[in-house]
Amino acid sequence: MDNETKTPKPPMGSPMLLLVSIFIVATCGLIYELVAGTAASYLLGDSVTQFSTIIGVYLFSMGIGSYVSKFFSKNLLAWFVQIEILVGLVGGFSSLVLFALFAQVDYFQLVLYVLVSLTGILVGLEIPLLMRILEGRYEFKDLVSKVFTFDYIGALLASIIFPIWLVPKLGLMRTSFFFGMLNIGVAYWVCYKFKNEIAWAKSLFSLATMSFIGLIIAFINANNLVNWTESTLFQEKIIYTKSTPYQRIVLTANNNQYKLYLNGNLQFNSADEYRYHEALVHPAMQQASSKKQVLVLGGGDGLAVRELLKYPDIDSITLVDLDQGMTELFSHNSMLKSLNNGSLTHPKVTVKNMDAFLWLKANNKLYDVIIVDFPDPSNFSVGKLYSNVFYSYLINALQNYGVCVVQSTSPYVARKSFWCINHTMQSVGFKTLPYHNYVPSFGEWGYILALKNKTFKAPQNFDSSFKFITKNVFEQMLVFPKDMDSVYTEVNKLNNQVLVHYFDEDWKHYQQ
Amino acid sequence: MNNRRKFIKQMVLLFGASAMGNWACQPNNKYARIKGKILTGNNKRGHLLREGKFSKPTQTNYFDVVIVGSGISALTAARKLQQNNITNFTILELDDTIGGNAINGKNEVSAYPWAAHYLPIPNIDDKELLTFLQEHQIITKIDDKGIPHYNEEYVCAEPEERLFINGYWQDGLIPNIGISSEERKEIDAFFALIKSYKAAIGNDGKPAFTIPNFYSTTDSTYTDLDNISFYDFLKQKGFKTKALFWYLNYCVSDDYGTNLKDASAWSGIHYFAGRKGVSGNTEGDTVLTWPEGNAFLAQKLASTLQTHIQKNKLVYEIITNLQQVEVNYHCFETNTTKKIIAKKVIVCAPQFVNKRVVKNYPEIENSPFTYSPWMVANLTVNAYTEGTEGQPMSWDNVIFGSNSLGYVNASHQLLQTQKPQQVLTFYLPLNTKQPKEAREEAYEKSYEQWLDIIFEELKQAHPSLINHVTHIDIKIWGHSMIRPTVGLRKHLKKLIFTEGINQNTFFAHSDLSGISIFEEAFFQGNKTAAQVIKSLANA
């Protein structure tokens, strides 16, 4: 024991202020715990598991913090200020860190628990240190009773305002920034009150100021328009966004359903994507006489490849997707890998990040099966990938008896567009077989199976492990009700881009 | 809630103000981020002709035929000689690249043209041109009805043209959005008039207007239109609205680098009535284009000529007598002068050059051959969506009311779907003053002055373009296109141009068609090569 504790200390100014700060510290501590729990449930789903493991880890870490507090013997005030600043920063930025790293790192859980433990340890240090600072300035039994009373009141307040007011009004991110600022406010106050007793009060002061500014800037940016509009655009919680040079990728989560949006257009919903991907892949694979070499154009989410990998006779799959940001995300993110079964890192799969049109034009290899999974032809750039010039390169990349399939938008909403794709494929010499199915997230969806120098054989049984497609189901998919049946269209060419015009009209019509 | 918003607003203002402060303190160099320069090209080389100080040739070579220049007319002539088994010929080009007005540049984003950038779908009876296009798979087939089908990778992709007018990018270049009913009526009346000229046949049974224009009628009902300016013609017909006059001025600037008052009525009408393209798989009124522009065609023409082409050779003297022709030229690489003795010469340089170079060139008083100066700039830009209300970025992008022709997106024909960067070719005909004055002014201007002009011209449609441009190169064309001015056409019939000199010195250049377009240069090259082939056979 050093001298410091033995000398009697002057009582602190108003005890009220002191209690307020204990109260704040306590509230902040609990808020960080709630933030971590909520973020983890958003991102990983299964909120019961997330909350209980996080509470456990957090409380345990607080225990470590309390234990460690005994190793702090000198300059307690200065230590306390520093710890407050640190809590403010770590806790304040915790939700940002979690959201930002979610899609970037392979071991998200590790990051999550390291962060939770760190916050817990720091928060665990606060109360013991504070009590020792106050030791000798107040009577001990008074001290213990007051500190813990306010500690628990703070906790109660936090747990009430968090779900009722903070999350709905401020949002998770701003909540944590805001409480970070409060922690730093406490650091300020202590620094100010005890400037004569703290050796380096000045530098601590500027440290606190810098941290405070950092949090304010973060707070303002959290409000920035992009996020705001997106969170209104997407009704679900956004868990990941990324702007690549080519597109804006947004991943949302809601009740264990993940949805991927590219430039605001729904790409898949994890709840029913199997309907789409089974319908896209399996009919073509069934028609193919040989399945050794397979090419996938687009489809950077790896979900079509997941279906393909169910065929052991495939030797190699080449996937050409423009956007490296997309294929990296679906190769390395653990949550997304669980959706595509890690298909993109399978040894049979080669990923090429190139423009599909240029790649196909330069390609001189022949494929047995080609799966074409591009975004809908909603603009002139994508419209080219549905042109007769593109399809003439496509047919040249197929083995003599090869098969290919093209996702062809909705024959119900965009009837003319769908049949335009069909006619365009026919114009370069494909024999086509249009079909459709129902995907709840998309509605009626259409595909065009196209054969080169080969005739269509009647559907056979599909593998019983498939979740959607069977022989009977496929037979039904070939039937077009009157309101989706073939209509006359022109051929889509680079120099007329009629498909983009049809698509525009079709959607306008539908929305009216 | 409200307070928070207020607070945030204040913070934003505060940050904004400090950012502005920073910006204001920076040196006033708004173009600091833009790289590039004015390319000097062959202007300087050509000017050596005026000084005329060349040493005596030190070496003499012999050829059957010498072709001066490597523009479209020269390359076409060479191709024709080769196809007729004449192989002992050489091509002398002063520049370090072939193509003349059909040259291009290239950077990591795209190839881009420096001048000529497109060929309209040709007229169906321009058989020689169709054959050439078929040789190089630009025409993929001629169907049973004799109609050509074009390679769709070379046909201008959709969206083709847009015009920025009344704050909106409309589809097509003929003013439409927000114009008055009177203007609309005039535009309709003008096109009705054109329709009749397009179908008109002269008293000799030949079309009133066609391309190559050599095959059009000599009926004075139509040829007399060359004696009046397009402007006066329009006034006489009672036209007066701004929309129509701007549009037609744009058209004569585009094809001729001239303005309504200098261009003849014949040339103005010809612009519309001469083109009668037919295609089996595309619209007939569309164009063939490539990122590198007509350099694509120049390279195709030159594909079998590599061993014949000599670059960096300035022909400074052609002496012709009854027996032979002497061609003296300067080699820039070795800084030496050489002589060729040839049986025949095809001079594929413009007439303002020929009159200094060809010894027996006749004196033409008040030479009717005038050439328009141009400024062409290639801008490398990051993709951005500003000002795209209406039709998105197209191949040809024109701003109503502007002096410039706007820009052509050189990257438009690239097949890739996403283009984070593009190259835009900006065209400015220097036609508001007389060519000589405009040319001299153009040579004086600094790089920054040109940038000022470019951004000013495009400001209306793209106010913050400057933030998206990374590179701008500029080229000044001093004498590039023949101007089809009032009264030019009668001079084209002069014997020297139709028959050459001494049966051994012949001329072929688009200026002898009175109109500077690919089809005419191609025609000139073929026509003259045919004369040479014939006279070689006769000898």
Ligand SMILES: Cc1cc2nc3c(=O)[nH]c(=O)nc-3n(C[C@H](O)[C@H](O)[C@H](O)COP(=O)(O)OP(=O)(O)OC[C@H]3O[C@@H](n4cnc5c(N)ncnc54)[C@H](O)[C@@H]3O)c2cc1C
């Ligand atoms: C800005 C601009 C845009 C244009 N756009 C188009 C277009 O889009 N489509 C179109 O069809 N046309 C266009 N043109 C017209 C173009 O000029 C013609 O299409 C065609 O390229 C002309 O070919 P030419 O052979 O007649 O002449 P040039 O291209 O002028 O060729 C003459 C050649 O002779 C060389 N030469 C000159 N003097 C000498 C000498 N003393 N010794 C050796 N060599 C010499 C020159 O360097 C040059 O290479 C454009 C022109 C300009 C200037």
